[in-house]
Amino acid sequence: MSDAEAVLKLFLPEETGYQKTVFEAMNYSLLAGGKRLRPVMMREVYEMFGGKSPVIKPFMAAQEMIHTYSLVHDDLPAMDNDEYRRGRKTTHAVYGEAMAILTGDGLLNYAYETACSAFETDPQCREIGEALRILSVKAGVYGMVGGQAVDVEAEKKNVRLEENRLMFIHTHKTAALIESSLMIGAVLAGAEKDMIASLEKCGHCIGLAFQIQDDILDITGNAAELGKSTGNDEKNQKLTYVSVHGLEKSVQDVKKLSDDAVEILQKIPNRSEFLEQLVISLTTRRK
Secondary structure, eight states, rough: HHHHHHHHHTTTTOOOTTTTTHHHHHHHHHSSOOOOOOHHHHHHHHHHTTSSSSTTTHHHHHHHHHHHHHHHHSSSTTTTTEETTTTOOHHHHOOHHHHHHHHHHHHHHHEEEEHHHHHHTTTOTTHHHHHHHHHHHHHHHTTTTHHHHHHHHHTTTTOOOOOOHHHHHHHIIIIHHHHHHHHHHHHTTTOHHHHHHHHHHHHHHHHHHHHHHHHHHHHHHHHOOOOOOOOOOTTTOOHHHHHOHHHHHHHHHHHHHHHHHHHHHSSSOOOHHHHHHHHHHTTTTOO
């Protein structure tokens, strides 16, 4: 994980100029901690397929910037209205709501600036354009933003969440960036299209299992261990995978999705036991 952190720090904006405050807020948000799962997965897949160029680094950083911007906006008063994340004040709590909105906007745009720097990092890499397309689509209205929009509409307008809509939210809001992390790693390493498609499915399984485990932990988790309050879903009468299928079935489904993801990874010739164990640890985590 520390390698991904070091890569991210290579691309942090310099805190100078009249717009210094937004740079400070961007860096505050980016360095708030976290597992750096998406860039780690991206790098592991890249290396599994024989990738050796530093071209992967701008994409690793860009993916984490996109993930972070989504958290900054999630925490806003108009969204989840959270004052704390990972044990410290959220961006809007420190810099104000308006600057937090601009921080999220800045991170998203800066992510694409960072990813585009790959053209200078490795001018001979023909796959950069396709990697950019995947990064954009999975983060946008056909991916994460689309899932977030459906989630917000359901909460703010009291739309009844039937199971299909719930699965759409989980698939797009949570799984899309994990899918793109695996796909981009494979694309930049020159993997075949069938392998890229398999990794997209793998990312889908990981993302869905990750989200269901979140729902499970909201019921069974320890607040001190999780670093956030529990029981919020039930208190807010929020439809979750657990409320639809029950706790026992949810636990079983997390195990099956995790097993399916690992099985896909095991079929790749140059296996990464680290990545396989990472998937298992994510779907059996207690926090």
